[in-house]
């Protein structure tokens with residue numbers, strides 16, 4: 737989700753939408769909520785109060801310095817696992833569904849353009865094993881630029897996790913599917929925010945920077961707001977039975 741428009745639609749629409757969809761757990765990627773880059777503790781608390789059970793982050797995790805001490809203590813806000821070993825916070829946490837089912841949530845960063853400290857491939861198997869020791873329902877948010885990395889990770893984890901859902905590119909992909917082993921996958925779940933924009937940024941500013949190469953201070957756009965995501969259904973064994981894109985115009 738991106739900026740104030742994204743936060744507004746989450747605060748005004750998420751609870752009702754959860755009821756309409758019967759969504760028992762809601763995971764939200766919140767790394768772009770603070771003016772388009774990063775997140776603050778106050779904004780994280782607002783998103784949790786608005787109906788998100790767990791917040792994942794990404795390459796902009798550390799943009800706001802106040803988030804570091806918050807992440808050290810936070811149980812419902814996680815950052816990519818493949819960062820420095822001593823970085824505050826964690827890359828795996830658990831949410832609890834209305835019926836008591838625990839849902840393990842793993843957050844990792846892809847390599848292309850994002851240059852994580854470690855490759856997600858070095859630690860994804862251990863993270864999934866750790867999550868599965870507690871629950872068969874495990875969701876992976878793979879925050880990555882390259883479709884190939886996201887598809888490869890979903891294929892690698894097929895049969896071991898409930899869903900592998902991509903974030904970061906902000907454009908919802910048309911490839912929601914259940915893989916042969918029972919893992920739901922979608923390369924990018926889309927953007928909750930202003931779609932009359934260049935992936936959330938005022939289009940004229942983004943285009944000016946691309947055309948001239950000159951530094952431009954980006955501002956979050958405000959038109960064409962939509963709430964986007966994916967709805968995954970699974971059985972008690974953690975195998976996915978359905979995945980559907982969510983795409984709700986607002987207001």
Ligand SMILES: [Fe+2]
Nearest residue numbers: 794795796904
């Ligand atoms: Fe990102």
